[in-house]
Structures are given as C-alpha cells and as structure tokens.
Amino acid sequence: MTNPTESQIKDRIAEFVQELDLLVRKSTLDALRGVLENRTTAARRGRPVGSGRGPGRPRGPAPEGVADAIVAHVKSNDAQTVGDIVTAVGAKPAAVKKAIKDLLASGALKKSGQKRGTRYHVGSGRAPAKARKAGKRRGRKAKRKAAARKPALRRKVVIPAQRRLGAAPKVAVRAGTDVPHALAVG
Numbered sequence: 001m002t003n004p005t006e007s008q009i010k011d012r013i014a015e016f017v018q019e020l021d022l023l024v025r026k027s028t029l030d031a032l033r034g035v036l037e038n039r040t041t042a043a044r045r046g047r048p049v050g051s052g053r054g055p056g057r058p059r060g061p062a063p064e065g066v067a068d069a070i071v072a073h074v075k076s077n078d079a080q081t082v083g084d085i086v087t088a089v090g091a092k093p094a095a096v097k098k099a100i101k102d103l104l105a106s107g108a109l110k111k112s113g114q115k116r117g118t119r120y121h122v123g124s125g126r127a128p129a130k131a132r133k134a135g136k137r138r139g140r141k142a143k144r145k146a147a148a149r150k151p152a153l154r155r156k157v158v159i160p161a162q163r164r165l166g167a168a169p170k171v172a173v174r175a176g177t178d179v180p181h182a183l184a185v186g
Contacts, residue, residue: 066089066091066095066096066099067099067102067103067108069088069089069091070085070089070096070099070100070103070109071103071108071109071122073085073088073089074109074120074121074122075122078121078122079112079119079120079121080119080120081118081119081120082096082097082100082118082120085100085120100120103123104123104128105127106127107123107124107125107126107127107128108122108123108125109121109122109123110122110123110124110128
C-alpha cells in the first residue's frame with residue numbers, strides 16, 4: 001500500500017544513512033591512527049585560531065584626532081560636559097570618554113564637579129601632582145569600626161588616696177539627723 005514516491009524516499013534515506021555511517025567510521029579510524037602515531041589534534045570548539053578578535057575588547061589609545069579636537073573645543077568653550085564635547089567633536093561617546101581620561105591624566109584638561117555636574121576646563125599641561133585615591137566613601141559605622149581596630153591610647157587614671165587605702169568617703173550629715181545632707185528633703 002505504499003506509493004512509489006514513499007518508497008523512493010525510504011530508499012534515499014537508507015542510502016544516506018549508509019554513507020553517513022561510512023564517513024563516521026573513516027573519521028574514527030583517522031583519529032585512532034593519529035593517536036597511535038602520537039599526532040594529537042585537540043578538538044577545538046568555537047572559532048578557528050586566528051579567525052578574528054580574541055577574548056575581550058581591544059585596548060588601545062583613543063583615536064588620535066579626538067584628543068586634539070577635545071582640547072580645541074574646551075579652549076574655546078570653557079566648562080563643557082561630556083555630552084557637549086561629544087556633540088561638538090562628533091565622535092563616539094566611548095572614544096571621547098577615553099580621550100578625556102587620558103587628557104586628565106596628562107594634565108591637558110582638568111575637571112570640576114562630580115557625577116552629572118562634572119565640567120571640563122583647560123589644564124595647565126602638567127600632570128596632577130597627587131591623584132586622589134578613588135574608592136568608596138566611608139560612612140559613620142565604617143569609620144567607627146576602623147577607629148576601634150586602631151590600638152587605643154591607654155590613659156593613666158589617678159585614684160585619690162582615700163580610695164586607694166580603702167577609707168570610706170566622707171559624707172556631710174544634717175545636724176540632728178542621720179540622713180546625709182545630699183538626700184535631705186526640705
């Protein structure tokens with residue numbers, strides 16, 4: 001009850017399976033010969049070696065014309081933000097940020113403000129003498145913990161002579177009563 005088309009399909013599938021089986025066997029034999037002859041070909045996944053970018057982004061200087069254009073723009077327009085500089089220079093924001101970072105390190109630019117209020121100005125041309133340590137600002141708890149870790153200065157406590165000798169402290173007594181003067185009411 002099978003029609004001729006179905007039988008042709010089944011025949012072709014059977015031929016394909018036999019051919020595929022033969023190729024797998026050949027591949028296995030080649031791999032075994034290589035191992036026996038000490039030819040190791042490590043199986044590698046992913047891109048072939050040397051076929052493109054390696055891991056991570058390429059690290060390099062910012063494009064050359066960008067830094068010069070930034071300095072020229074900031075000289076003519078003081079107190080510029082990164083957004084202003086990007087639109088004026090016409091470069092990608094990442095390239096502009098990298099160039100600004102390099103210019104700050106070299107002293108060609110200086111900055112004022114922080115976060116969204118950061119503005120860039122023309123620098124003196126000298127690298128900053130002392131770079132501030134970048135890090136997380138510490139709050140009260142962290143400062144207290146840090147202070148507690150430091151060795152405390154020992155204070156010398158002076159004890160009066162009466163206490164040292166075990167003498168009882170003198171208490172003023174109200175005249176005619178046994179009540180101490182400090183506790184007397186009225």
